[in-house]
Amino acid sequence: MRPRLIVALLALILVTVLGFAWQANRTVEAYNETAAGVLRDYAGLAADEFARRSMAQIGYYGYFTEINRLREALNSGSGLRSGNADRNSPVDVAFSVTQGDPPTITFSDNTVPSAVQNYVLTELRARTSTALPEFGVVIDHAVIDGLQMTFAFSWVDAAAGFFGFVVNRDWISTALQTAFAEKNLLPASLADGAVSNDLLYVRMLDRSGGILFQNDTNYDVNGLVEKTLGGDYGGVVQGFRVAVAIDPVLGRSLIIGGLPQSRLPALIAIIVLATVLLIAAIWQLQRELNVMRMRSNFVAEVSHELRTPLTQIRMFAESLLYERLPNAADKQRALSIINRESQRLINLVENILRFSSSSQAEHQASPSAENLGLIIQSVVDEFQVLAEANGSSIETSIAEDVITDVDADAVRQILLNLLDNAVKYGPPGQTITVTLEKKRIGLASISIADEGPGIPPSERGRIWESYYRLERERHSAIAGTGIGLAVVADLARMLNGTLRIDDNAGTGARFSLELPL
Numbered sequence: 001m002r003p004r005l006i007v008a009l010l011a012l013i014l015v016t017v018l019g020f021a022w023q024a025n026r027t028v029e030a031y032n033e034t035a036a037g038v039l040r041d042y043a044g045l046a047a048d049e050f051a052r053r054s055m056a057q058i059g060y061y062g063y064f065t066e067i068n069r070l071r072e073a074l075n076s077g078s079g080l081r082s083g084n085a086d087r088n089s090p091v092d093v094a095f096s097v098t099q100g101d102p103p104t105i106t107f108s109d110n111t112v113p114s115a116v117q118n119y120v121l122t123e124l125r126a127r128t129s130t131a132l133p134e135f136g137v138v139i140d141h142a143v144i145d146g147l148q149m150t151f152a153f154s155w156v157d158a159a160a161g162f163f164g165f166v167v168n169r170d171w172i173s174t175a176l177q178t179a180f181a182e183k184n185l186l187p188a189s190l191a192d193g194a195v196s197n198d199l200l201y202v203r204m205l206d207r208s209g210g211i212l213f214q215n216d217t218n219y220d221v222n223g224l225v226e227k228t229l230g231g232d233y234g235g236v237v238q239g240f241r242v243a244v245a246i247d248p249v250l251g252r253s254l255i256i257g258g259l260p261q262s263r264l265p266a267l268i269a270i271i272v273l274a275t276v277l278l279i280a281a282i283w284q285l286q287r288e289l290n291v292m293r294m295r296s297n298f299v300a301e302v303s304h305e306l307r308t309p310l311t312q313i314r315m316f317a318e319s320l321l322y323e324r325l326p327n328a329a330d331k332q333r334a335l336s337i338i339n340r341e342s343q344r345l346i347n348l349v350e351n352i353l354r355f356s357s358s359s360q361a362e363h364q365a366s367p368s369a370e371n372l373g374l375i376i377q378s379v380v381d382e383f384q385v386l387a388e389a390n391g392s393s394i395e396t397s398i399a400e401d402v403i404t405d406v407d408a409d410a411v412r413q414i415l416l417n418l419l420d421n422a423v424k425y426g427p428p429g430q431t432i433t434v435t436l437e438k439k440r441i442g443l444a445s446i447s448i449a450d451e452g453p454g455i456p457p458s459e460r461g462r463i464w465e466s467y468y469r470l471e472r473e474r475h476s477a478i479a480g481t482g483i484g485l486a487v488v489a490d491l492a493r494m495l496n497g498t499l500r501i502d503d504n505a506g507t508g509a510r511f512s513l514e515l516p517l
């Protein structure tokens, strides 16, 4: 139950982190939206200002002035004048119409297409009336023969006739350029006067979407605010579309604190980190649980391993005590079993003691000059009884006079554990080979080889861990606690020795301990 609770808590923490990241991202998004809204408002402001100035340039300084000039020219009898081909005059072609049946039309230029002439005579004439409109000028936008055209016209007495001109479209662009260049579109009070027109993108389209004006920018235009203009100022720009965007650089100074950067990569990094930590925690928990499980198995295994020799000792001791074994050979056998089993008990207890103290403190070796061959021989002699019980025989090949400073007890314990495993996991009747050789100058190698199933190479690293037993042992009858090799590894470290596992002639295992001399 506990581990599940811990996993649940960890998962909850992850969910909290996710929620937190989501919230943080939302906040940034909301801030971004506000910031973008502010920029749009400013762009709208600039668009309105540009529209207002455009109307003044085109209407007041352009069409209205020109109509007055035309009126005076007609009054003084100096006749109609076309505008020059350049962009200086709003007049493309001037015209005057005298009412009558039929009316007569005069153009300042005789290349005017008949469709335009007809338009003036029918459409424009129909729009004359007794009252002059505001500003004294009528503006008419039309598409004739697929071309966008604008007419400005007026009259003194509509019953007598009217006059006006076809607008020079190139001049509109000139007027818009003037309107733009006049002064900054956004007020100087914004961002301490830093808002020059260079930081704006401004565009004006005519009614059919043709570009009349746009300024050069050196940034990617987005967040364009577009407005369609209405009929103010006599309708001089009616149906035109103005669009404005603000350079993001300016956006930064217009908005207090600047445009926020996206925090998404950082948030994703945090989430990934939290997930990795969660996985690591669960993995660690899993390992801890495994150790706990192995520890409880260990207690059961130890009890079992203790009970088997104790039962044997007790059984044979009782037999001797109550004289149930009349024959001398049987008595001898009982005694040797008691001897063997008590030795096994001593080994086991020795291992457990080593093991429990090794997990608490580092062992200190107490080295003295020893003859390794003698130590090995005495261990083998001592162990012979246990080997024989399994039908194993031990062969030795011991180099003489290998003398080194070493902790004899530690070497003994290592040998006993390795021999015990060789007997335990090897088949009955096998030959166990114990070797001592001088490898090269300054290095001795003790090895114990058996004819058992060996250790798969993939397991050779883990086999030294506490409580670790090979998977195959789970289903086998061979009892074990999984601490024997852990003690070996600990003692070898204490002796500054190196442990190796190799194959022994294809099948068995060969454990070697290399010791510095």
Ligand code: ADP
Residues within 6 Å of the ligand: 421, 422, 425, 426, 450, 452, 453, 454, 455, 463, 468, 469, 470, 471, 473, 479, 480, 481, 482, 483, 484, 485, 486, 509
């Ligand atoms: P135990 O023998 O009590 O299980 P050890 O730490 O001595 O614990 O050994 C760990 C495991 O290594 C054993 O369970 C066994 O699977 C494997 N092992 C050890 N020595 C040998 C060997 N000589 N031959 C085959 N397998 C071995």
